[in-house]
Structures are given as structure tokens and as C-alpha cells.
Amino acid sequence: MLRIRLAGLSDAGLMTDLRCTFLEELGQRLEDGFADHLRSWIDEALADGRLQVWLAELDGRVAGCVAVNPYPRMPSAYYPRGLGWHLHNVYVKPAHRKAGIALALLSAVGAAAREQGVDVLSLRTEPQARALYERFGFSTAVDAMSMSLV
Template structure:
């Protein structure tokens, strides 16, 4: 069984490696220097409380991760206290998929969110991951997410 723990700033290198693997698996070609910039961003964001991350470890090896960006939200029925978390970079190394590691990561995120009084955790579903999130209690939203690229 995998052990899931809250990551600290000292884990920025591991989180960087896992995020790069995730992005490359999603088909992104990462430019030179990306990993260094990402690691600096992770260190800064974790220090400022703008990123919380968890690592899954099995037999002394890191095999997965999950991260959230906390965000304020104008209070609504879904966000009565105006506190949300955006879940991203849920990643389990290919050799360990199907072993319950993703579910263990989701349980850790859900538990921490409840402890912090978070109203809702939101995400964008990666291809093939919908069942994992539905098993963890996520529901589909009726609106279509969109974004406006600025770079």
C-alpha cells in the first residue's frame, strides 16, 4: 500500500519531475529551461501558501503526486465561505496505475480540504481519469470551462 504525505519545499525537485512527466504524457513539448522555471515557481508558491501538494510513496520510491492551488471565490451556493481549491497534476507513474494510488491521493486531498474548511475542490478532467474522480466524489459541472490565452 502506498503512503501519501504532504509535500514540503524540499520536495520541489520531485514535484517538478512528476509535473514534467505529466505534461509530456499529455503531449506537451517542454522548452529548454522549463524544469528550472517550474521548480522555482513551485518553491515560491509553496512558501507563499499558493500551492499544496501530496506525494505517494511505495517501497521508498515516489510514484505519484497531486497538487492544489487554493483560491478565493465570490461566495455562492457552491462556495458559501468563498474558499476553493483547484486540483491539478494528479499523476501516477504508468507502472503503478490501477494499484489504488490515485484513490489514495484523492483521499488525502479530500481530507485536507475538509480540515481547511474548503467549500469545493474543482478540476479539469484529463482523458481517461473521469472514473478516478467520480469514485472520489467529484460531480460533473453543467458549464463548459473555457480560457483565454494571453501569451
């Protein structure tokens, strides 16, 4: 049976492992010490509200996750309440893909966002996952830009 739950501080190690696995699957080569740095960041971000994570458990074992960074924004017609959530790390372990787990995670985040008055959900995606997010209701923003400073 699939269960979606909000993660707590005691799940920080698990979230660190899932994030590292996700990044490595994307082809990122993680430097020595990265996991320790990430774990510290997750501990702090969970404690101060900069991070929320939902875990998908299948028969009591973690099958996937989604992380959210809430962010304030100057209110506008598109952000009347001035609150957005940026999704990161929508990840389902390979053995559990194509079983609806990602949609269940997105549904849980969507419900929580509506309850908390969030104006917009945003994310960046890999081309192979675009259809999943479009099915859920995301659309491509043609006016977004970014500049890397690292």
C-alpha cells in the same frame, strides 16, 4: 506499504520532475528552460501557500502526486466560506497505476480540504481519467467556460 504525505520545500525538485513527466505524457512539448522556470514557480508557490502537494510513496519511493492551488472566491450558496481548491497533476507513475494510489491521493486531499473548510474541489481531466474522478464524487460542470490568453 503506501504512505501519503504532504510535500515540503525540500521536495520541489521531485515535484518539478513529476510535473514535467506528467505534461510530457499528455503530449506537451516542453521548451528548453521550462523545468527551471517551473522549479522557481514551485519554490515560490510552496513558500507562500499558493501550492500544496501530496506525495504517494510506495516502499519509500515516490509513486505519484497531486497538487492543489487554493483559491479565494466571493462567497455564495455554493461557496459559503469562499474557498476552493483546484487540483492539478494527479499523477501516478505508469508502473504503479491501477493499484489504488490515485484514490488514496484524492482521499488525502479530500480529508485535508474538509479539515480546512474548503467548499469545492475542482479539476480538469482527460477523458480516460473521468471515471476515476466520478467514482470519487466529482461531477461534470456544464456551465464552466474558459478563454486562453496565451
